[in-house]
Amino acid sequence: MSKCLNPDCLNENSSGTNFCQKCGNKLLLADRYRTQKIIGQGGFGRTFLAVDEHKPSKPVCVIKQFYPQAQGTSNIQKATELFEQEAVRLEQLGKHPQIPDLLAYFSQDGRQYLVQEFIDGQNLAQTLEAEGYFSERRIRDLLNNLLPVFEFIHSRQVIHRDIKLENIILRSNGELVLVDFGAAKYATQTALAVTGTTIGSAGYTAPEQAAGKAIYASDIYSLGVTCLCLLTQVEPLELFDVSEFEWVWREHLKTSVSSELGQILDKMIQPASKKRYQSATEVLQALGNKLPQLSPQTQILPQTQILPQTPNSLKSAWRGIDYTPLRDLLATGKWKEADIETSKLMLKASIRERFGDLDPYSLDNFPCDDLQIIDQLWVKYSQGRFGFSVQKKIWLECGGKVDYNGNAEYRLGFRVGWLKEGKWLNYDDLTFNLQPPEGHLPMFVRCGFRQIGKGAAAMYWGWCFYFFSRIENCKL
Incomplete structure (x- = not known):
């Protein structure tokens, strides 16, 4: 056809x-x-x-x-x-x-x-019609699945401005996908201060957005309203009492909701923007996804901990790549140069030099011999502070598994010092010495892969689970 x-x-x-x-x-x-x-x-x-x-x-x-x-x-x-x-x-x-x-x-x-x-699946309006109202457990899963996406787009200074049931698609594997960025707004400080065009869907739109002044918290409001619709199977306009100027969503509930979740939803849909959660990170923390404290700036390793020896061979078995230059950089404490060299060598090992990054296929098939040599060198010369195996350990402590987990990515970012005040650091803002938290280097795994080029700072997201899955399979 x-x-x-x-x-x-x-x-x-x-x-x-x-x-x-x-x-x-x-x-x-x-x-x-x-x-x-x-x-x-x-x-x-x-x-x-x-x-x-x-x-x-x-x-x-x-x-x-x-x-x-x-x-x-x-x-x-x-x-x-x-x-x-x-x-x-x-x-x-x-x-x-x-x-x-x-x-x-x-x-x-x-x-x-x-x-x-093409996203294969039903939008949440279709899911709601086919399956009925959502339980509290499903609402919590939805928030934990979607809020990291909000963190991602907001960190790129983008406000979606049209969050609703129809613009969230549920894949067959349970993953949620945010679609329709036609109404999205680029949120510079100047733009946030200027009244713009009113865009959004009736009932889902925050008051300040209806007045033409959308902010990041406007998306939080719309997501909160979306959750109310899923809990009640009632249209947004029927859940708000205009005469009393208050939400009456509890009157339409099909199932019980804990006071904890109820309070979170109430704060997400506060008409007054300053009384609302200001970021997706705040909502995640309220849901119980507490961000772990950063590791101490310095750490003395127990004497019983045995660091790996220098690998017997600094040439990998698969492509014969020579890792001697990387060893020499690490041995002399040239951490930034060693980090860039690591990226180049990994691209070479996966035959991805001309692409500048790794894809899921190259990750799933990355030679274990090369990973082991790189990891052993980093762990040895950093006295156990840096290396892929160190990062994998922190990833698991953050709740990371072999599937996409945006919460774990952000927790990892906070733990290793790549994320500060809700924003991912640019490459040049990293710390290239032994002072930052454990796992700070190498940088190739930063929830995406650094593209080698001018500034070496272009990031691709969402590959943490692929990378750590391969590290696990390689027994690092």
């Missing part, structure tokens, strides 16, 4: 056809994407399920077509800005396992198109 993209046609053609049999319109977008069916539509366009014929596996993807039907030039202009904005935001956010990847953005035949990763 090949759906015609001409808004005035939309004819269904046979799969191998390159031009519409009815209107003659070209069927392949950018000579690679073939649409199969419409999966959504609104006033500003349609969303299609498609396949990428440029790749051998022909993976499924989603195509958003901008085709505004709104009346008035100002509406169309605003719609155009929002459509372009979604592509920009997705590109700025980069890769995160709970945000759809932006695959392409272009114009064809006078219309704009955005191609993004």
